[in-house]
Amino acid sequence: xxxxxxxxxxxxxxxxxxxxxxxxxxxxxxxxxxxxxxxxxxxxxxxxxxxxxxxxxxxxxxxxxxxxxxxxxxxxxxxxxxxxxxxxxxxxxxxxxxxxxxxxxxxxxxxxxxxxxxxxxxxxxxxxxxxxxxxxxxxxxxxxxxxxxxxxxxxxxxxxxxxxxxxxxxxxxxxxxxxxxxxxxxxxxxxxxxxxxxxxxxxxxxxxxxxxxxxxxxxxxxxxxxxxxxxxxxxxxxxxxxxxxxxxxx
Amino acid sequence: xxxxxxxxxxxxxxxxxxxxxxxxxxxxxxxxxxxxxxxxxxxxxxxxxxxxxxxxxxxxxxxxxxxxxxxxxxxxxxxxxxxxxxxxxxxxxxxxxxxxxxxxxxxxxxxxxxxxxxxxxxxxxxxxxxxxxxxxxxxxxxxxxxxxxxxxxxxxxxxxxxxxxxxxxxxxxxxxxxxxxxxxxxxxxxxxxxxxxxxxxxxxxxxxxxxxxxxxxxxxxxxxxxxxxxxxxxxxxxxxxxxxxxxxxx
DNA sequence: CGGTCGTTTGATTACGATCAAACGAAGTGG
DNA sequence: CCACTTCGTTTGATCGTAATCAAACGACCG
Numbered sequence: 001x002x003x004x005x006x007x008x009x010x011x012x013x014x015x016x017x018x019x020x021x022x023x024x025x026x027x028x029x030x031x032x033x034x035x036x037x038x039x040x041x042x043x044x045x046x047x048x049x050x051x052x053x054x055x056x057x058x059x060x061x062x063x064x065x066x067x068x069x070x071x072x073x074x075x076x077x078x079x080x081x082x083x084x085x086x087x088x089x090x091x092x093x094x095x096x097x098x099x100x101x102x103x104x105x106x107x108x109x110x111x112x113x114x115x116x117x118x119x120x121x122x123x124x125x126x127x128x129x130x131x132x133x134x135x136x137x138x139x140x141x142x143x144x145x146x147x148x149x150x151x152x153x154x155x156x157x158x159x160x161x162x163x164x165x166x167x168x169x170x171x172x173x174x175x176x177x178x179x180x181x182x183x184x185x186x187x188x189x190x191x192x193x194x195x196x197x198x199x200x201x202x203x204x205x206x207x208x209x210x211x212x213x214x215x216x217x218x219x220x221x222x223x224x225x226x227x228x229x230x231x232x233x234x235x236x237x238x239x240x241x242x243x244x245x246x247x248x249x250x
Numbered sequence: 251x252x253x254x255x256x257x258x259x260x261x262x263x264x265x266x267x268x269x270x271x272x273x274x275x276x277x278x279x280x281x282x283x284x285x286x287x288x289x290x291x292x293x294x295x296x297x298x299x300x301x302x303x304x305x306x307x308x309x310x311x312x313x314x315x316x317x318x319x320x321x322x323x324x325x326x327x328x329x330x331x332x333x334x335x336x337x338x339x340x341x342x343x344x345x346x347x348x349x350x351x352x353x354x355x356x357x358x359x360x361x362x363x364x365x366x367x368x369x370x371x372x373x374x375x376x377x378x379x380x381x382x383x384x385x386x387x388x389x390x391x392x393x394x395x396x397x398x399x400x401x402x403x404x405x406x407x408x409x410x411x412x413x414x415x416x417x418x419x420x421x422x423x424x425x426x427x428x429x430x431x432x433x434x435x436x437x438x439x440x441x442x443x444x445x446x447x448x449x450x451x452x453x454x455x456x457x458x459x460x461x462x463x464x465x466x467x468x469x470x471x472x473x474x475x476x477x478x479x480x481x482x483x484x485x486x487x488x489x490x491x492x493x494x495x496x497x498x499x500x
Numbered sequence: 501c502g503g504t505c506g507t508t509t510g511a512t513t514a515c516g517a518t519c520a521a522a523c524g525a526a527g528t529g530g
Numbered sequence: 531c532c533a534c535t536t537c538g539t540t541t542g543a544t545c546g547t548a549a550t551c552a553a554a555c556g557a558c559c560g
Binding site: 152153194195197198201216 | 547548549550551557
Binding site: 145 | 321324374393442486487
């Protein structure tokens with residue numbers, strides 16, 4: 001470990017937004033033993049069925065999780081931006097039940113699962129913060145079940161674009177509902193359970209309706225109110241607002 | 251609290267299957283302060299938007315989580331059987347982002363979130379066991395995203411029936427792939443993102459193919475191998491096999 | 501300047517939704 | 531005990547959204 005990547009501090013700040021950390025815990029996170037690695041777009045960090053030996057912190061770039069069905073279809077399960085843990089999910093459960101792949105060129109820090117578990121279980125405040133982090137992931141999964149299960153194509157795509165807008169903004173990668181989509185329409189399609197052809201048509205329609213403007217892969221949500229309505233989007237599930245969790249007794 | 255409901259012990263055994271607990275932790279779980287309550291089918295234990303003050307252990311019966319879309323559609327997000335916690339998900343995140351409703355008449359134990367959090371954070375082995383519990387929930391959510399996102403109607407229904415078979419068996423409520431479905435076809439439909447009419451047709455077809463036999467709401471999976479194939483079902487995501495989590499260092 | 505990958509558009513198909521109605525089982529009250 | 535109601539299941543007919551098949555177009559790269 002040579003020189004600490006600045007994203008570590010971003011990660012700590014992100015965790016602290018939910019649950020304050022004592023100085024010692026912050027320090028423990030910043031001195032986490034790890035191996036930094038640079039990965040090309042498309043590289044896998046975990047494959048379905050792998051033993052989960054290390055947990056992966058995304059230092060830069062984007063990644064996504066997915067599963068492949070028996071028919072060969074791909075369903076993308078979540079997207080991740082820098083400063084997020086890719087694998088707290090798998091690392092407590094011996095074997096990975098899904099794959100994680102880089103969406104763009106990216107840097108990651110591999111942290112031995114055992115070390116992170118040790119920290120999470122012996123430092124209550126840190127345990128709480130990390131637990132909340134995985135619960136928010138789970139909350140997003142739930143919303144995605146709803147998205148692919150009960151919304152029509154227009155709403156699905158609009159919903160995803162709204163989610164990106166808020167998550168990228170929180171990560172400092174978007175402002176004024178304007179951002180660069182780091183993925184192809186095919187990947188978008190695999191996230192919302194449609195075909196890329198149909199996603200393309202929906203994007204076109206959203207443009208014609210004046211809800212979004214596109215230029216290459218940059219997206220601008222022109223009318224947030226109508227877009228929220230189109231996507232049946234309610235940001236509560238992101239739990240971006242800080243959190244006391246109803247937990248600290250008076 | 252008068253007399254301990256036997257399901258508490260079942261819950262402890264369930265948690266221990268994943269991560270062994272010291273006697274003190276087991277004791278702490280069994281002496282958890284709580285309010286027992288009997289609920290009618292259809293009663294809500296949490297509503298979307300409620301503050302999450304207590305965590306709910308299901309003592310008997312069945313329950314499910316769901317969200318309602320702006321269009322009025324309902325998506326069921328998970329089902330739960332006795333001895334499962336209904337609300338570890340919400341209880342660390344101040345506000346519930348989905349509703350939980352009883353599928354059948356049921357008994358529940360309401361446990362103050364703060365108490366459970368306290369235990370989970372100060373007792374490492376217990377924290378680990380509960381954390382794994384929520385991670386398995388999350389794993390099921392991921393599989394459901396795949397199910398509704400990328401499988402056709404026959405596979406979706408078959409998959410859900412396979413999942414029930416294993417989960418009910420683990421809970422002692424099924425054997426030989428035979429069990430009583432505790433829900434209507436409409437609820438089934440809302441879980442797989444189809445209409446009840448179509449679910450009915452799929453069930454009929456699965457029967458004609460000799461994959462299942464039905465009598466009222468009892469289901470028998472006649473040919474587990476073909477049913478698994480039909481549902482593209484791989485039980486790994488249930489993480490029923492015990493677990494060391496790759497975590498305990500040698 | 502090809503060559504590859506992703507986007508865009510068109511034509512046709514098909515799966516599951518919707519609308520509608522009959523049927524069956526369980527529960528209620530006269 | 532039998533009408534009567536209610537809720538869930540089953541079946542049929544038609545409709546519509548998104549999939550599929552196919553091809554052209556555009557951007558970026560070696």
